[in-house]
Amino acid sequence: MSKLLIFDHDGAVDDLLSLMLLLTMDHIQLKAISITPADCYPENAIETTYKLLTLARKTDMQIGAGNYYGINAFPAEWRAKPKVxxxxxxxxxxxxxxxGQIKDSVDVLVHTIRSSDQPVTILLTGPCSNLVFAIEQDKSILQNIAEVIWMGGAVDVPGNVRTYNHDGSAEWNVFWDPVSSHKLLTYQLPLVLIPLDVTNMVPVSMGFLKILALQSDYPLSNLAGQFWATTIDTIPSYEYTYFMWDILAASYLGIPDAFVLEKVELEIQPNGHNSGQTFRKPGSGKWVQMATHVNKERFYQYVLQQLKR
Incomplete structure (x- = not known):
């Protein structure tokens, strides 16, 4: 049976590469796409999303865009990438x-989840705000959510936030809206967390890009190579340190057995100098399945193979 999926992303290069990967998965039935205006300017991210759906001949897909702009903004130079x-x-x-007409993300999420004839899986590769607002609007949708997969958090490793008056413990998707992130754990959803602990294992290396270039006769491989080439100077400066953050989260839908998961009780700090910090808290009752390891060779092989489709 096909897995029904809602994909909520925040428009960065790795989010859009994740959409490419999802569109190659035969067992995934993508029901709707929601865009969080976090690591993007939404108009540009909507356009790129629609163009990728056009290439896949799936332009009848409902696209929603969020109207909430978070608590801690992403750097402007990162947000401009979809325009490139x-x-x-x-x-x-x-x-x-x-x-087609772009609706509000919260309305799209509520309608799609509530009207589905089977429980829906939700993949989040940006902040979780749209989902939290949807649940707050209609808590009955909790009963029709099969699983949430979220690229977010840094549990046993340092975060990737480097900004004024913060201790660096947070990961950006959580830090953008730490209040909603804190709320998400309270809903007791079946949550698989793909944190920096595991994404740090899968950089986008020059070696990987060279292998990808060897299969550039395949249109999707060629396009993916163009996307990744735009990230060379992104983080933190003119040094290649981009990782497969969102691609790894998306790949969990295709090769879940390549991941090692640990059931843990977590907490997320909603405010203060460590806002967005995601940490172990035994006794909190907020259980999640956290990815702690991935078979790197299998993951890279899977991505390369899918991009030949």
């Missing part, structure tokens, strides 16, 4: 004039 993607040779001439 839309100008790439493979995408620049794709017509978006027939793009």
């Amino acid at each position: 993607l839309n100008a790439l040779p493979s995408l620049i001439n794709i017509d978006t004039s027939l793009q």
Whole structure:
């Protein structure tokens, strides 16, 4: 049976590469896409999303965009990346004039989950705000959520937030809206967390990009290579340190047995100098399945193989 999926992303390069990967999965039935205006300017991310759906001939997909802009903004230079993607040779001439009406993400989530004839899986590769707001609007949807997979948090490793008056313990998807992140754990959802602890194991290395380039006769591999090439100077400066954050989370849907999960009780700090910190808290009752290890060779092989489709 196909797995029904809602994909909520925040428009960065790795989010959009995750959409490419999802569109290659035969067992995934993508029901709706929701965009959080976090690591993007939403107009550009909506356009890139629609262009990728056009390439996949799935333009009847409902797309929603959130209207909440978080507590701690992503750096502006990161948010501008989808504008660059839309100008790439493979995408620049794709017509978006027939793009359907963009609805509010919360409404899209509530309607899609509530009307589904079977429980829905939700993949979050950005902040969790849209989902939390949807649950607050209609708590009955909790009964029709099969699983939430979230690329978020840094539990036993340092965070990747480097900003004024913060201790560096948080990961960006959690830090953008630490209040909603804190609330998410209280809903007792079946949650699989893909934190920095495991994404740190899978960098986007030059070696990987060279292998990908060898299969550039495949249009999807060619496009993915163009996307990743735009990340070379992104974090933290002119040094190659981009990771497969969201791609790894998306791949869990295709190769779950490549991951080692640990059932843990966690807490997320909603405010203060360590806002967004995700930490172990035995006795909290907030249980999640946290990925602690991935078979790296199998993961890279899976991504390369899917991008030949």
